[in-house]
Amino acid sequence: MASSKSERPQVQNVEDGMKDSNYFVGRKPILEWLNNFLSLKLTKIEDTANGAVACQVIDALFPRSVLMSKVDWGAKSSYQCVDNYKVLQSAFSKLSITKSIPIEKLVQGKYQDNLEFMQWLLQFYKLNRKENIEDYKPGIRRRKCKNVNLFKPAQGDFFLDSNEKKQHKYKSQIRPVRTRVRGRSSNIGTKQKEGNKENQAVRRNKISLSKQELGAMKKENETLTAEITELKKERDNVQANAEELARELEYVEAERDEYFEKLRQAEVLLQRYCANASNVNNIVQDETAINSHGSNYDMIKTVLMTLYATPDDPDGQVAFCAFEATIETS
Numbered sequence: 001m002a003s004s005k006s007e008r009p010q011v012q013n014v015e016d017g018m019k020d021s022n023y024f025v026g027r028k029p030i031l032e033w034l035n036n037f038l039s040l041k042l043t044k045i046e047d048t049a050n051g052a053v054a055c056q057v058i059d060a061l062f063p064r065s066v067l068m069s070k071v072d073w074g075a076k077s078s079y080q081c082v083d084n085y086k087v088l089q090s091a092f093s094k095l096s097i098t099k100s101i102p103i104e105k106l107v108q109g110k111y112q113d114n115l116e117f118m119q120w121l122l123q124f125y126k127l128n129r130k131e132n133i134e135d136y137k138p139g140i141r142r143r144k145c146k147n148v149n150l151f152k153p154a155q156g157d158f159f160l161d162s163n164e165k166k167q168h169k170y171k172s173q174i175r176p177v178r179t180r181v182r183g184r185s186s187n188i189g190t191k192q193k194e195g196n197k198e199n200q201a202v203r204r205n206k207i208s209l210s211k212q213e214l215g216a217m218k219k220e221n222e223t224l225t226a227e228i229t230e231l232k233k234e235r236d237n238v239q240a241n242a243e244e245l246a247r248e249l250e251y252v253e254a255e256r257d258e259y260f261e262k263l264r265q266a267e268v269l270l271q272r273y274c275a276n277a278s279n280v281n282n283i284v285q286d287e288t289a290i291n292s293h294g295s296n297y298d299m300i301k302t303v304l305m306t307l308y309a310t311p312d313d314p315d316g317q318v319a320f321c322a323f324e325a326t327i328e329t330s
Helices: 028-037 050-063 078-095 112-126 131-135 139-141 164-170 191-283 286-306 315-330
Strands: 177-182 182-185
Touching: 028 050, 028 112, 050 078, 050 112, 050 139, 191 286, 191 315, 286 315
Parallel strands: none
Antiparallel strands: 177 182
């Protein structure tokens, strides 16, 4: 009994061991493959950066796996391109394709990143293409997408499918045939003219729609430009503040070094005086001399202890005792 749910397509992923010399093809073969397979006229690898081309390749390999109605061929800004890659990532998840899509790199439109992704896509295509792949109609499938008219490599009669080209060529050769019926002129091509008028009206609607879209894009571009200008001003202000802080820091450090040097000189002078006073107390026995030097000695001792004070030695007593020990040994 057949299952009610359709079976998941068998997918062959590109493994690292498959990356031989045939994997790393150049720009020209990739563009020729994409143009022939999808009826496009790509001129550079960067034309694939918005993700629409990759979506259609997967759609061709695995029909109905990609939600083509959400693919935007006119995507140009980063966030628009990201939406296309989200559609592609959803298809990858549905098909169990293990390839990790480097979205942030691809939407920047850089040549090397997009070339590497197209190299992988070509290898994936070779591994998973079916015998009936030639029956795929890229032009018809693209009609389900958004803003195809904004994607230049997909414009013109060149991009019609092979059957459509034959019909287009045949219709272009039809000419009105005039016959005389009961003395009156009858134009067999009248209905065709009416159809042409309807087609012209449709084309005018498409042109007006594209103008509206271009206007919206222009307005959006102006908004983004204004935001960029404002961000540049903020950046300049931050840089100016940073430079000002650097100058103030340099001044503070210079002032700190200056006062440290002065304190060091004062310390040396006080140490010398204290050493001399200690020697006088040890040698001179005259009480008057001892008292006169002793009072100054106590004051200098207090100053030195203040200089020596630290969080671990708040009154500086330990450091001063160590200093006195060096005097006694000298």
